Amino acid sequence: MKRIKLEIAPGVETEFVDRDRALAQVVEWAERGTRFPVVIFGPEGCGKTAFLRQAAAVLRDLGYDAIYVDAAHLHFTAHTDVADVVKRLIDATAETSGVAQLKLANLAIDIVKELLARWGRRKVAILIDEAFQAIGIEKAGIYVKSLLNLIEYPPRSYERIVAIAATSEGLSRREISRHRWGRLMMMWNMPKEGFQRLYEKLPGPKPPFEDVWRWTGGNPSALAVLYENKWRWDDAVRAFLEQRGVAYIIRSLTPTERAWLEEAVGDPDTLFAREKMGLLNKLVEINMVAEVMGRYQYLWVDEPPPERDPELGVGRNAAWQTPIHREAVRRALREV
Ligand SMILES: Nc1ncnc2c1ncn2[C@@H]1O[C@H](COP(=O)(O)OP(=O)(O)O)[C@@H](O)[C@H]1O
Ligand SMILES: [Mg+2]
Known part of the structure; x- marks a missing residue:
């Protein structure tokens, strides 16, 4: 498995280190698709972004068109050869209006729909970073619901969809757990x-x-x-x-x-x-x-803390x- 390059500090490049269990979990999700969108909470700086970006690369290697979007910071990585999709993401991240973050978060969902409907892709992954920060905690639930809709009512039949969102906004957990729209998981600092x-x-x-x-x-x-x-x-x-x-x-x-x-x-x-x-x-x-x-393995991405x-x-x-x-x-x- 190819490990992505990261910069831990200015000028200090490393590759993605460890997190073996988390990566094995990604492979499992890839094999079956996620029945519910996975929503990952974890401390700031614990490595959620690094993990999502590595996961996107893993999914690509497993035959997925994988779109990673950091809504809050207007970044994206698109593992797809559909040029139109890439162009729309570039345009969206170049936008400077106050609602650019919200638009990008929504665009990510539209793009997955298009990859299925218009481009006939059968395995699609959407990885959303800090979406709730971008769209507001009170809308976190609705956003997860639209990810679930994508899985349950896709525009066209598909083989598998993997949907993962990550956030360090601890408070959005209450908003998410009021409904059964997503599968809540946690990620902790590194073992x-x-x-x-x-x-x-x-x-x-x-x-x-x-x-x-x-x-x-x-x-x-x-x-x-x-x-x-x-x-x-x-x-x-x-x-x-x-x-x-x-x-x-x-x-x-x-x-x-x-x-x-x-x-x-x-x-x-x-x-x-x-x-x-x-x-x-x-x-x-x-x-x-x-x-x-609780430290039940199925609630944790990678190893739970003690x-x-x-x-x-x-x-x-x-x-x-x-x-x-x-x-x-x-x-x-x-x-x-
Ligand atoms: N598994 C890892 N291997 C190498 N560097 C990592 C790893 N996890 C995180 N980092 C680095 O640590 C810093 C913080 O991680 P980040 O993913 O941004 O945390 P979070 O998104 O949870 O706030 C970043 O510079 C990131 O590149
Ligand atoms: Mg992050």
């Missing part, structure tokens, strides 16, 4: 072994891997941030804290919420209690904490997205 291989790709002297693991929890984007901060953990946390306005968030909390947050720094599962749901939602909304599903990992801030029901997120909150709580 330790694979992550070590990525760590080894970074040039120059570096701190011991065990330290980097504790600091990043296997999140490739956190790894890149550390690298760019010359491996200075304090600077990486500080930059995160300032850029994300963590102090502002903490000031907006009531004294009770603040006490709960302090508790959650020690153990995120403490947030999973009725009276604390408001705070949990707030932390999910600002992408600090993720609500995590049941609990207090060192990395992973609980059974809730988890800090990475140790950097947790550390930024811990520091801001001390300072504000």
Whole structure:
């Protein structure tokens, strides 16, 4: 299987590393098609985009016309020889109007319909990245429904359709799970072994891997941030804290919420209690904490995180997205 090229940090090229189980899952989807659109949630920077792009390449190798669209950032990759499709995607991503993102998200669906109806393709894959960010969380459900319609009421008979959407908008999960239109799955940061291989790709002297693991929890984007901060953990946390306005968030909390947050720094599962749901939602909304599903293999793309990992801030029901997120909150709580 050919692995796509990625840039983990400016000037540092790697190929797509590890995620073997996830890629085997793609092959399974390719063999049967996805009966429901697969909707993948995961922490920011855990590797969803890298995975979708690698998955598109895998699907192409398996005979699919595969369209990858990053609606929020107006990017696409089209594994098809239908020039008209490519041209329309180029035009759509060149557009600068305020609704360009929404249009691109919808165009992706139209294009799959056309690949089936007009171009007679029998195996088509649509991979949508950050669609809900582009179209608004309240429309996430409807969007997944239109993906499902594509599968259930295609414009013409087909052999197989694979539809996958990925998002780091934790809150859209509520919107999606109200209906049975999609198959909700989660993806987590990288497992330790694979992550070590990525760590080894970074040039120059570096701190011991065990330290980097504790600091990043296997999140490739956190790894890149550390690298760019010359491996200075304090600077990486500080930059995160300032850029994300963590102090502002903490000031907006009531004294009770603040006490709960302090508790959650020690153990995120403490947030999973009725009276604390408001705070949990707030932390999910600002992408600090993720609500995590049970560790059943069929709910997870690639390897699920461990049941609990207090060192990395992973609980059974809730988890800090990475140790950097947790550390930024811990520091801001001390300072504000
Ligand atoms: N399996 C992987 N192998 C190599 N690089 C990866 C892998 N997963 C992620 N990366 C790199 O880590 C960074 C963050 O990943 P990305 O896919 O953008 O995360 P997400 O979409 O979940 O926010 C990117 O630079 C990406 O290229
Ligand atoms: Mg992404």
